[in-house]
Amino acid sequence: MNPPPAARPFLTQAGWGDADIQPLAGDASFRRYFRVVAPGRQAILMDAPPPHEDPRPFLAVAKWLNARGFAAPDILAEELAHGLVLLQDFGDARxxxxxxxxxxxxxxxxxxxxxxxxxxxxxxxxxxxxxxxxxxxxxxxxxxxxxxxxxxxxxxxxxxxxxxxxxxxxxxxxxxxxxxxxxxxxxxxxxxxxxxxxxxxxxxxxxxxxxxxxxxxxxxxxxxxxxxxxxxxxxxxxxxxxxxxxxxxxxxxxxxxxxxxxxxxxxxxxxxxxxxxxxxxxxxxxxxxxxxxxxxxxxxxxxxxxxxxxxxxxxxxxxxxx
Structure with missing residues (x-):
């Protein structure tokens, strides 16, 4: 569960260069998730590597849901060439x-x-x-x-x-x-x-x-x-x-x-x-x-x-x- 090589440059560009990257449990797909922790704030890094994954449908649905008052994660940054998305962290209370x-x-x-x-x-x-x-x-x-x-x-x-x-x-x-x-x-x-x-x-x-x-x-x-x-x-x-x-x-x-x-x-x-x-x-x-x-x-x-x-x-x- 090491982050992809493109993760650190992506986070730096997004203003999270000082963050620690911690692995989270994955799911049944090729996607992986990491918690990004910086002083006083944290977020979730989605690694959806092409060609196996395409994060664009997730981004589109998240924006559609949020626009209608549903609670999908806010999109903090995205880099589609490497399938990286920085998301609002909803915490651990499932x-x-x-x-x-x-x-x-x-x-x-x-x-x-x-x-x-x-x-x-x-x-x-x-x-x-x-x-x-x-x-x-x-x-x-x-x-x-x-x-x-x-x-x-x-x-x-x-x-x-x-x-x-x-x-x-x-x-x-x-x-x-x-x-x-x-x-x-x-x-x-x-x-x-x-x-x-x-x-x-x-x-x-x-x-x-x-x-x-x-x-x-x-x-x-x-x-x-x-x-x-x-x-x-x-x-x-x-x-x-x-x-x-x-x-x-x-x-x-x-x-x-x-x-x-x-x-x-x-x-x-x-x-x-x-x-x-x-x-x-x-x-x-x-x-x-x-x-x-x-x-x-x-x-x-x-x-x-x-x-x-x-x-x-x-x-x-x-x-x-x-």
């Missing part, structure tokens, strides 16, 4: 750790996160590529591309696509919203003394169905969201917005699609990228996926899973199998 340390805060913080989505979905969407059936199919296909071979299954790929074709029209967005796509407790920061939720990791935003980010929040791949809390927060969103059964159906369709994608991505992170910690998260994701498949509208997709991936093979792809 929603995930806060809830884990103080369970009594869980309901309040999830309510705040749902209410933030309600506000976001009231905004005219940013001019973004559509999150449509073609993209959903590509993402869902990561499960058959990566997970199935990892556990020794030769799936019916054509039948898989046909099963999704039968249900994805139920998740078409009549009125698209800005979908941040990774909206969950590890990407929500408590700032302003805990009174505001700060947003991170939104560079992949698209224009799509409002249920998608709600699924990201309530079917969190990295922490267990109790089913009762999920149901209460889904009801809260529907009650505030007036969404009905069509929205709930879309929620479960997109839940199944997202969780299938995540199982594939977590397996790929192990098999292709040498990151073996991710498969251990798959059993939780499978639990969410199995619950979504119980929705009556997902009959074709559930039938495919029952025929191709036995329940006993839905778990950690690294786990030994007898």
């Amino acid at each position: 929603m995930r750790e806060t809830v884990d340390a103080a369970p009594e805060s869980e309901l309040r913080l999830y309510e705040a996160a749902v209410d933030l989505l309600v506000r976001l979905h009231q905004e005219k969407p940013m001019d973004l590529r559509p999150y449509d059936a073609r993209e959903y199919q590509r993402e869902a296909g990561l499960l058959t591309e990566w997970y199935c071979p990892a556990v020794g299954i030769e799936p019916d790929v054509e039948g898989y696509r046909a099963a999704w074709d039968a249900v994805l029209p139920l998740a078409e967005a009549v009125l698209p919203v800005t979908v941040l796509r990774d909206y969950h407790a590890e990407n929500l920061m408590l700032i302003d003394g805990g009174e505001t939720l700060g947003l991170l990791d939104f560079q992949d935003a698209l224009a799509g169905h409002p249920a998608y980010d709600l699924v990201s929040l309530l079917q969190d791949a990295r922490r267990d969201v109790p089913p009762a809390l999920e149901a209460a927060m889904l009801d809260r969103y529907c009650r505030i917005t007036g969404a009905g059964e069509d929205f709930v159906t879309a929620y479960h369709v997109l839940g199944a699609q997202r969780n299938a994608k995540i199982v594939g991505i977590f397996t790929r992170l192990w098999r292709r990228d040498g990151k073996p910690r991710y498969p251990a998260l798959c059993p939780r994701v499978w639990r969410y996926l199995n619950r979504d498949l119980d929705h009556p509208a997902l009959g074709s997709v559930r039938a495919w899973f029952d025929a191709n991936i036995p329940v006993g093979m839905r778990g950690d792809p690294m786990a030994p199998r007898g």
Whole structure:
């Protein structure tokens, strides 16, 4: 986790030449993050090296969010040739750790996160590529591309696509919203003394169905969201917005699609990228996926899973199998 060679000249040009550069935990991409500490101030250095990463979508979405009163990090400096961005530091108080340390805060913080989505979905969407059936199919296909071979299954790929074709029209967005796509407790920061939720990791935003980010929040791949809390927060969103059964159906369709994608991505992170910690998260994701498949509208997709991936093979792809 040494900073890139261009970091020091970049920081000097930005007026942070005297700062200490401290590594922070990375994420599932090629991006790396450092805390930049100078006397009386600190910031975050994002290293998004080309050609693997392009920080421009992050910058565009951050500016769009801030212009509408949402709390994305302020952009302090940028140097796109080397993929370097200096960001406002939101500190270390993530929603995930806060809830884990103080369970009594869980309901309040999830309510705040749902209410933030309600506000976001009231905004005219940013001019973004559509999150449509073609993209959903590509993402869902990561499960058959990566997970199935990892556990020794030769799936019916054509039948898989046909099963999704039968249900994805139920998740078409009549009125698209800005979908941040990774909206969950590890990407929500408590700032302003805990009174505001700060947003991170939104560079992949698209224009799509409002249920998608709600699924990201309530079917969190990295922490267990109790089913009762999920149901209460889904009801809260529907009650505030007036969404009905069509929205709930879309929620479960997109839940199944997202969780299938995540199982594939977590397996790929192990098999292709040498990151073996991710498969251990798959059993939780499978639990969410199995619950979504119980929705009556997902009959074709559930039938495919029952025929191709036995329940006993839905778990950690690294786990030994007898």
